Amino acid sequence: MATPASAPTPSTAAVFDASLRVDALIRVSPSAITTPLIADAHITGPAVTVTHRGSVDVFLAAIDAAQPGDVLVIDNGGRLDQACIGDLVVLEARQAGLAGIVLWGLHRDTAQLHELGLPIWSMGASPAGPTKAEGKPELADTIPFGTFEVTRGDIVVADTDGVMFVTADDWPSVSSTAREIMQTEVRQANLMAAGTSLREQVDFGTYFDAVRTGEDITFREHLRARKAEIEE
Secondary structure, three states, X not given: OOOOOOOOOOOHHHHHHHHHHOOXXXXXXXXXXXXXOOOOOOEEEEEEEEXXXXXXXXXXXXXXXXXOOOEEEEEOOOOOOOEEEOHHHHHHHHHOOOOEXXXXXXXXXXXXXXXXXXXXXXXXXXXXXXXXXXXXXXXXXXXXXXXXXXXXXXXXXXXXXXXXXXXXXXXXXXXXXXXXXXXXXXXXXXXXXXXXXXXXHOOXXXXXXXXXXXXXXXXXXXXXXXXXXXXX
């Protein structure tokens, strides 16, 4: 669904499409991490990265080193046998001004987390917590997250579709392009609401005739020539 052009941050879908267009590194959270704990949450901010070692002390250290607006990104190895954050850590993060938490692992204290209202993306919930510490606190600059790595300072964009990670260097071009994409989609949706079909807007008949006569052109190329991208 198109997002208004005045939206303060681009959607994850627009960020993905923009990353393709500007040839930026694409990192999408594992499919198990999708819907945020807080309905309709949408955040953007720099990552504060941390690897869980069985104790909450590492989270307190990460929060202490964070700035307001940062996003706590936690590596718990995708474990499904334990939750590694609960209400007290989330409350501490909220009071420190963090924008949210993205967790490759599980959370607990779900009812209390709903009340606290801090946006959280995780793989789900479990009542089980860690049974022992497994190492010293480690504020790692780069952590594993699913099939890729996340580095402190990467830009985190998270909404109801999931989570995207963009390097700080790529973010200016990606965010600018993502906003352009959303503006195009809003314009197209408005024209459709006024009675002009999407097929008419993108001159689909011309494209389809070209394909049937054997012309070597892709739909993406056809769309770009008309500044009417609806896919990447």
